[in-house]
Amino acid sequence: MIDHVYISVSDVEKSRDFYLAALGPLGWREFGSFDASSAPEGVPDLLGIGDATYVAGGLGSSIWLRQRKPSETGLYVGIVCDSNEAVNAAYAAAITAGGIDEGAPADRTYFAPGYYAANVADFDGNRLEFVHKAWNEK
Missing domain, CATH: 3.30.720 (Signal recognition particle alu RNA binding heterodimer, srp9/1)
Incomplete structure (x- = not known):
């Protein structure tokens, strides 16, 4: 999502x-x-x-x-992850696939408490944020 x-x-x-x-x-x-x-x-x-x-x-x-x-060019899309571990896994997979690190997995409390995310860019400058928000727990 x-x-x-x-x-x-x-x-x-x-x-x-x-x-x-x-x-x-x-x-x-x-x-x-x-x-x-x-x-x-x-x-x-x-x-x-x-x-x-x-x-x-x-x-x-x-x-x-x-x-x-x-x-400036490119797109920035935040992708929902079900857990912090899923953020870590998606980030690692993206880096392994040649993605460019734009922020290792970490709490981003400047956005909100319970906001955990990682950022990568592709070869064309499009950006992905893998994000888990604690308040969206199932």
């Missing part, structure tokens, strides 16, 4: 209005933002739009809008 997608946009507010209008009939809404000032370098400011399940704290989907950097 896809947990979240980062979409790099040229104008966050204009894109916010577009995505809210387009996804509103499907029950999606803005639910908050993330200020990266207290996060590690490279973590962007984000504006969150989610489906009703995600917004209610369940296992749903979200889009995070971020300001595009000059010449």
Whole structure:
């Protein structure tokens, strides 16, 4: 299951209005933002739009809008993992397959307590985040 997608946009507010209008009939809404000032370098400011399940704290989907950097390309997709061990296994498999390390498995408490993730990039700069959220336990 896809947990979240980062979409790099040229104008966050204009894109916010577009995505809210387009996804509103499907029950999606803005639910908050993330200020990266207290996060590690490279973590962007984000504006969150989610489906009703995600917004209610369940296992749903979200889009995070971020300001595009000059010449930035590629996609960023968060993939749901059932456990921290699954995050570790997916990360190890991706690195073995030639993926580029962009963050070894670790707690990412700057996002939320119980947020455990690892990041890799492929050969074209597309990024995967393997993520286990403790609050989504089955």
